[in-house]
Amino acid sequence: MTANNDVLLEVEGLRKYFPVQKGFFKRTVAFIKAVDDVNLHVRRGEVLGVVGESGCGKTTLGRCLVRVYEPTGGNIVLNTGDQVLPVTELSGEQMRIFRRSVQMIFQDPYASLNPRMNVLETVGEPLKVNNIASGRELEERVAKVIQQVGLRVEHLRRYPHSFSGGQRQRIGIARALVVEPKLIIADEPVSALDVSIQAQILNLLKDLQAQQELTYIFVSHNMSVIRYISDRIAVMYAGKLVELGPKEELLARPKHPYTELLLAAVPRAVDRRRGHRTVTAGEPPDLARLPSGCVFRTRCKYAHDRCAEEEPHLRELETGHFVSCHFAEELSLGGVVPRVKSLAA
Amino acid sequence: MQNTNNVLVDVQDLKVQFNLHEGTVHALEGVSFQIQHGKTLGVIGESGSGKSVTAQAIMGIIPSPPGKVTGGRVLLNLPENDASVRVVNVTELPPSGAEIRNIRGKEISMIFQEPMTSFSPVHTIGNQIMEAVRIHYPDVSKQEARDRTIEMMRRVGIPRPEERVDAYPFQFSGGMRQRAMIAMALVCHPRLVIADEPTTALDVTIEAQILELLKDLQAEFGMSIMYISHDLTVVGGVADDVMVMYLGLVMEQASTDELFDNPLHPYTEALWRSIPTIDGDLDRLTPIRGALPSPFAVHKGCPFYSRCEKRIPGVCDQSRPPMIEARPRHWVRCFLYTESK
Numbered sequence: 183m184t185a186n187n188d189v190l191l192e193v194e195g196l197r198k199y200f201p202v203q204k205g206f207f208k209r210t211v212a213f214i215k216a217v218d219d220v221n222l223h224v225r226r227g228e229v230l231g232v233v234g235e236s237g238c239g240k241t242t243l244g245r246c247l248v249r250v251y252e253p254t255g256g257n258i259v260l261n262t263g264d265q266v267l268p269v270t271e272l273s274g275e276q277m278r279i280f281r282r283s284v285q286m287i288f289q290d291p292y293a294s295l296n297p298r299m300n301v302l303e304t305v306g307e308p309l310k311v312n313n314i315a316s317g318r319e320l321e322e323r324v325a326k327v328i329q330q331v332g333l334r335v336e337h338l339r340r341y342p343h344s345f346s347g348g349q350r351q352r353i354g355i356a357r358a359l360v361v362e363p364k365l366i367i368a369d370e371p372v373s374a375l376d377v378s379i380q381a382q383i384l385n386l387l388k389d390l391q392a393q394q395e396l397t398y399i400f401v402s403h404n405m406s407v408i409r410y411i412s413d414r415i416a417v418m419y420a421g422k423l424v425e426l427g428p429k430e431e432l433l434a435r436p437k438h439p440y441t442e443l444l445l446a447a448v449p450r451a452v453d454r455r456r457g458h459r460t461v462t463a464g465e466p467p468d469l470a471r472l473p474s475g476c477v478f479r480t481r482c483k484y485a486h487d488r489c490a491e492e493e494p495h496l497r498e499l500e501t502g503h504f505v506s507c508h509f510a511e512e513l514s515l516g517g518v519v520p521r522v523k524s525l526a527a
Numbered sequence: 528m529q530n531t532n533n534v535l536v537d538v539q540d541l542k543v544q545f546n547l548h549e550g551t552v553h554a555l556e557g558v559s560f561q562i563q564h565g566k567t568l569g570v571i572g573e574s575g576s577g578k579s580v581t582a583q584a585i586m587g588i589i590p591s592p593p594g595k596v597t598g599g600r601v602l603l604n605l606p607e608n609d610a611s612v613r614v615v616n617v618t619e620l621p622p623s624g625a626e627i628r629n630i631r632g633k634e635i636s637m638i639f640q641e642p643m644t645s646f647s648p649v650h651t652i653g654n655q656i657m658e659a660v661r662i663h664y665p666d667v668s669k670q671e672a673r674d675r676t677i678e679m680m681r682r683v684g685i686p687r688p689e690e691r692v693d694a695y696p697f698q699f700s701g702g703m704r705q706r707a708m709i710a711m712a713l714v715c716h717p718r719l720v721i722a723d724e725p726t727t728a729l730d731v732t733i734e735a736q737i738l739e740l741l742k743d744l745q746a747e748f749g750m751s752i753m754y755i756s757h758d759l760t761v762v763g764g765v766a767d768d769v770m771v772m773y774l775g776l777v778m779e780q781a782s783t784d785e786l787f788d789n790p791l792h793p794y795t796e797a798l799w800r801s802i803p804t805i806d807g808d809l810d811r812l813t814p815i816r817g818a819l820p821s822p823f824a825v826h827k828g829c830p831f832y833s834r835c836e837k838r839i840p841g842v843c844d845q846s847r848p849p850m851i852e853a854r855p856r857h858w859v860r861c862f863l864y865t866e867s868k
Contacts, residue, residue: 235730346818376573377757378834381801381814388811403731406760410803410812433805447735448805451763451787461735463684465702521806 189261190365190397191224191247196256198242202470212470216242218421220256221496224365226263229391229398231412231429233405233444237466238418240401244367247399248286260284262364282312285358289370291350295342301328302338305356314361323360330393331356332386348379352386359390369401384411405448409433409518414502417441420467420477423496427503434517437505439482442515452521476507484513534604535718535751536562536585541599541618543580543589550823554580556775557599559850562719567745567752569766569783571759571798575822576772578755582721585753586635587617587627605634605718633663636712640724642704646696653692656680656711663715679710682747684740702733706740713744721753726761738765759802763787771795774820774830777850781857791859793837829861837863 197220199213217239224230232240245251247258249269258269262283267276285308288294295304305324309315315323325335331352342350351371358366368387372380388411391398402408408415415432417425417440425438436442443462453459464481467473473480479489488508496506507513543555555577562568572578583589585601601617620627636659639645646655653676660672667675673692680688683706696704705725712720722741726734742765745752756762762769763783770780771792779792790796800813817834820826828844829835835843842862853864 235732348818376819377759377802378573378798378815379818381803381812384803385812385814404803405731406803406805409805410809443732445805447732449731449734449738449758449760449764450804450806451760453738453760453764459735459739461739462732463736465700465733466730518806520808 187261187263188225189223190226191399192257192259192261193220193222193247194257194259196220196243196246196258197254198239198246198251199254214469215421215472216469217246217253219495220418220423222416222423222426224397224399226364227391227395227397228413229400229411231408231415232399232401232418233403233408233415234418235403235444235466237420237469239421240403240418241369243418244286244369244399244401248284248367249280250286260365278312281308282314282361283364285361285363285366287351287354287358287366287368287371290374291347291354292374294354295350297342300339300341301333301353301356304342304353305360308357308361312361324356327356327360330359330390332382346379347375348382351375351383355383355386355390359394362394363396365397365399367399367401370403371400372407373402373404380407387411405444417444420472421469422477422506423504424478424507425503425505426496427500427505431500431503432517436515436517437499437503437510437513438478438507439484439513439515440478442517443481445518446516484509533563534561535564536753537600537602537604538581538585539600539602541581541584541601542597543577543584544595544597545593546595547593552822553825554594554775555584555599558772558775558777559599560770560777560780562751562753563767564718564751565745565749566767567754567765569762569769570753570755570772571757571762571769572755572772573757573819575774575819577775578772579723581772582637582723582753582755585617585719585721586631586637587620587622588631589622591622603630603634603719605630629663632659632717633715634717635719635721636715636717638705638708638712638720638722638725640727642701642708642728643696645708646704648696651693651695652699652707653677653680653694656692656707656714659711659715675714676710679714680707682744683707683710683713684736685710701729702736705729705733705737709737709740709744713748713750716748717750719751719753721755723755724757725754727756727758734761741765759798760804771798774822774826776830776847776860777858778831778861779857779859780850781854785854785857789854789857791853791857791864792861793835793863794831797834797836839863 196217198217199215201210202212204211234240246253253270260267260269267280272280302324306320309320333352372383400411412429414428416423419440425441474490475492476489476494479485494506494508496504499505499510538560541555541558545552545554570578596618603615605613607613656676657672660667660675677688677692685691685706726737754765766783769783769786771778773794779795797815801815815834828846829848832838832843848860848862850858850860851864853859
């Protein structure tokens with residue numbers, strides 16, 4: 183793999199299949215290909231947004247990357263700067279380094295915090311279990327990180343129930359930050375929050391990234407949020423990575439028909455003035471019974487015979503812009519046209 | 528506030544409170560608005576704004592106890608066959624009496640957020656849709672009710688409805704279940720459909736399908752829609768008029784174009800600056816400071832005072848601002864505009 187020091191994480195041919203079992207003997211009758219042959223890399227200090235609909239594999243991808251799930255196949259390599267870790271086959275000592283280097287932020291701040299642990303215990307736990315700090319030092323580090331996320335030292339002895347949703351998400355972020363990781367995987371971190379609170383958390387994540395040279399993989403179904411936070415965007419559909427490119431490029435000139443469909447579906451306040459929108463019918467396919475060839479062809483208005491016969495592979499169409507579509511060169515797809523002036527000027 | 532002819536729903540100074548162990552929640556503190564025949568009113572609000580309680584009050588399904596309507600009226604102007612108009616005050620009707628039960632499901636129906644939990648798992652989709660026809664039109668034969676159900680399922684875009692009518696909810700995908708719920712809401716051709724976050728649980732490509740479907744069905748059947756959502760862009764896309772609610776009060780109300788082009792209330796403005804959009808400026812978002820106040824808090828002045836960037840100490844925290852028409856047909860509840868009137 184590349185020895186490029188700019189690359190923090192390199193993912194090659196990653197697969198995660200879940201068996202579908204039936205009958206008394208739990209015979210495996212099929213596989214759900216939740217993540218299938220995903221290739222991507224994450225550069226140091228960037229935000230990679232992973233976007234897609236439910237069932238597209240974005241959460242499974244994130245969980246494979248933190249080793250919550252054991253991948254079925256493929257390679258993941260983390261280059262911390264000091265060390266190159268083969269994430270899929272870590273030794274005991276390497277696992278300890280890995281756990282400090284990669285942390286996760288979860289969606290639901292109501293479910294992801296233990297109600298019987300106060301802030302100090304919750305945020306301090308990763309320091310304790312990783313033998314990084316204890317006692318006085320632990321408390322000092324927790325106090326420092328708690329202030330970085332916009333909470334106060336007097337909150338340390340309080341329990342989750344006394345915090346609002348936004349504050350709870352700040353606790354979750356503090357817990358991820360306390361071990362000073364290189365990479366943070368954030369899985370829908372603002373989806374459960376009220377709209378007036380979302381911006382606080384998004385800005386906090388942006389500020390922390392700039393101050394601490396963090397790298398994020400930001401998983402979300404919300405294209406507008408992805409657009410705000412990301413440098414590059416990866417679009418997933420039915421377990422496959424279908425397009426990957428720099429944000430402006432991908433939004434303005436999408437190369438995959440699914441990206442076009444996804445962008446067109448995002449609600450805009452001006453929709454009513456535009457009259458009837460043409461919307462594409464159909465739903466994502468059953469992951470246990472994927473169509474032959476291209477997984478998107480059943481909903482694709484540009485599909486040809488070749489799409490049913492041959493599976494497209496991700497290829498670099500322009501520098502840094504990858505797409506898996508046989509006809510990417512020939513299609514001219516519609517992207518996002520920015521409004522000249524914001525409606526609420 | 529608006530011209531009274533052509534008004535279907537006329538909510539006047541509605542007050543609802545919930546008496547809980549922890550204290551009293553003033554869920555609605557004097558809410559007034561109207562919905563015209565054939566139009567869509569969009570209701571924007573965050574959790575605790577009272578948007579769902581407003582819908583429950585119109586349906587007469589506020590859970591009681593602990594909920595209680597403590598003031599105001601919900602008037603329905605229901606046209607009769609002989610061109611007269613029957614005026615019904617929902618708040619005065621016993622919640623399980625014959626009259627409101629005759630209105631619910633027939634004149635007003637509701638589409639809920641969760642298509643997964645809103646159907647009974649042990650009855651077929653068809654039987655659940657048909658039930659409304661059988662109850663409200665006892666003269667209609669079983670076969671006729673089934674035919675109407677299949678026709679409505681076809682109309683909302685469920686493929687092969689003559690087979691799917693006998694399917695169970697678990698055999699439907701989320702998007703198809705939401706279509707089935709829309710069929711259930713529309714099968715008696717109601718005058719008003721209340722849609723409470725109907726697309727929040729759906730994927731964005733399915734959401735777009737459902738939003739366009741609702742617009743098409745409205746053009747065909749002419750019903751009014753009350754569309755409730757926390758998502759400004761969704762509401763802006765479907766509604767003719769919009770009202771913005773915050774902690775049990777209507778803060779601003781206008782036509783959709785007017786409200787989005789000239790937001791007046793600091794809360795509406797702040798909401799706009801705080802949400803990422805797909806096509807807006809990519810500048811830094813400006814969050815609304817602080818958090819939503821406790822639902823038990825009692826606000827002497829404006830409920831948005833603690834988070835407002837334009838607050839006037841000594842004024843805004845002393846008394847509740849009145850609703851005033853600051854621009855033609857554009858109402859706002861804010862002291863910033865009381866001077867100019």
